[in-house]
Amino acid sequence: MISIENVSISFGSNNVLNNVHAHFSKGKVYGIVGENGSGKTTFFRCIAGIQAYSGHINSEFNPLKNHIGLLQTEPYFFSKITGREYLQLMCNARNIRVTDIDSKNIFGLPLNEYAATYSTGMKKKLALMAILMQENEILILDEPFNGVDIHSNILITEIIHQLKSLNKIILISSHIFSTLNATCDEIYLLGNGTFVKKVLKTEFSLLEQELINFTVGNKIEQLKLK
Amino acid sequence: MIKNYFALQYKMLNRQLADFGVPAAAAWIVLPAVFIGLSFYLFHKTAFARYIYILMAVSLTVNFTSSDRNNFLRSCFKQGDYYRVRLGENILVVLPFLIFLICKNCVASAGILLALATATAFISFKSKLQFIIPTPFYKKPFEFIAGFRKMWPALLCCYLFTIMAIVVHNFNLGVVALTAIFLLCISFYQEMETGFYVWVYSLTPHQFLKQKIATAAWQASLLTLPAAIALGICYPPHLNIIGLFFCLGHIYLATAICAKYSAFPQPVELPQVILLVAGILFAPLLILIIPYFYIRSLKKLNNLLR
Structure with a gap:
């Protein structure tokens, strides 16, 4: 369980998160949606303890950060480090003994090549593989489907289902509604620095329609396409 | 233009x-x-x-x-x-x-x-040359792996100078080569990692620093011992000097690691460099410099490693 109470953060005069409340339970997948710059990544960084904040984040896991696997939107890789060495580094960091990397390489990544030379999607898959090998209880996946090919998208969706059945807590942000629809139990809509709406699975189609209406409106007509 | x-x-x-x-x-x-x-x-x-x-x-x-x-x-x-x-x-x-x-x-x-x-000016090297140089540091990434792969020509030169020092009976040259290997090891810690690569460790700041220093000591020994042993065998009367430089090299390496994290997450700046150089030029100052860097590092790391 993770309980978020009154979490706020501002950068200068910009209030990115404003008294955010949320409750995340084991064995559930939560989607966080919001426009670019709405504070999704900042929210994730607060939970992970990378970003300082005011308010309270409580959990049964202590310290919480040591149980979190964080997949960043754009994972950074050191130059001259192979994919295999990256996995070793990430497992060392959590004191996990590395066994049988090759059989776990379900994405078919070229692990003996430099990770920094991987494509965007390959980098994301390598970073995901690392946090899966860390055996975390909580997984924060910041745009896990971004830049990833369709086959891997299918695999990632199935991995998320499996993690859910293993009673993990999973938080996902995505700009592709169908991916959230396929994976999430609840979706939190982030706007104006707070969760403006919490939607259960049964109401996802309504939310999608709402988002389409809000986002598209008459903007296409404004384009006056010819 | x-x-x-x-x-x-x-x-x-x-x-x-x-x-x-x-x-x-x-x-x-x-x-x-x-x-x-x-x-x-x-x-x-x-x-x-x-x-x-x-x-x-x-x-x-x-x-x-x-x-x-x-x-x-x-x-x-x-x-x-x-x-x-x-x-x-x-x-x-x-x-x-x-x-x-x-x-x-x-x-x-x-x-x-x-x-x-x-x-x-007419040469352009393909940096994406996918030849991966094997290293003996696989189990403990990342500084020495990346550093070794970037600096192997310089390391090779140092070993050649060590051989030259033995062949031409110039002990001082051998000491310079040994010192140069340590300096290269210190240079491996130039790159400041992003906060994520510190945060990811399930360690306290003290444990984190201890692990970094222990790894550096072990891996630096792997690179410097061949030169130190060769010099020791060829110049037995100078074993004490070789031992002194070997120990000092390790102390400077540990100091450089503490200096690096004392600036974290910013790159090492001039004040840290001046202190580090002062410690290298006048070793007794290290008694003050090392604890200063160490305590500052703990404070800086405490934001991410609680």
Whole structure:
């Protein structure tokens, strides 16, 4: 369980998160949606303890950060480090003994090549593989489907289902509604620095329609396409 | 357009100096003086100075040869202008070396340097060359793995100097080579990792630093012991000096790691460098410098490792 109470953060005069409340339970997948710059990544960084904040984040896991696997939107890789060495580094960091990397390489990544030379999607898959090998209880996946090919998208969706059945807590942000629809139990809509709406699975189609209406409106007509 | 490019490079260099904590105006006065001083020292110390000098100057031009960088320049400039830019860059970086060589009446060496600088302007290395150099550091990434792969030619030179020191019976050269290996190990810690790579450790700041220092000590030993043992076998009367340099090297390495994290997440800045150099030049100061860096590092790391 993770309980978020009154979490706020501002950068200068910009209030990115404003008294955010949320409750995340084991064995559930939560989607966080919001426009670019709405504070999704900042929210994730607060939970992970990378970003300082005011308010309270409580959990049964202590310290919480040591149980979190964080997949960043754009994972950074050191130059001259192979994919295999990256996995070793990430497992060392959590004191996990590395066994049988090759059989776990379900994405078919070229692990003996430099990770920094991987494509965007390959980098994301390598970073995901690392946090899966860390055996975390909580997984924060910041745009896990971004830049990833369709086959891997299918695999990632199935991995998320499996993690859910293993009673993990999973938080996902995505700009592709169908991916959230396929994976999430609840979706939190982030706007104006707070969760403006919490939607259960049964109401996802309504939310999608709402988002389409809000986002598209008459903007296409404004384009006056010819 | 070429003029604008060099003006932009000048601006970027000044910004880098400012980021490092040095006012650009001061740097442009101090750096030439330091360069001249070190050059005189080098030529005073060794008869091989001109060759070391050429090697140093050419290695600076090699920085401009990466294919990514050159592909970008090619996309910006017409072919003729591209080569003018490359030549201009190479001549500019070797110019201080050229002037000094000419002042020292080493005209032939200056000619060789000019020819090499011109030649490297036409070279573009493919940095995506996928040959992965194996390292003995696989179990404990990342600093030594990345550093070894980037600096292996320099390490090779150090080992060659060690062999040369044994062959020509020059113990001092061997000590210089051993010191140089330690300095290379310290340079592996130049790159400041992002916060994520610190956060990910399930360790306290104290445990984190301890682990970093222990890993560095073990991995640095792997690189320095071959040279130290070879020197020890060939110069048994100097075992105490070899042992002293070996221990000092490890102490400086640990100090450099603490200095690095005392600035975290910012890159190491001038004040840290000055303290570190002071500690290297006058070792007893380390009694104060190491605890200072260590305590500062704990504070900085505490934000991410609780």
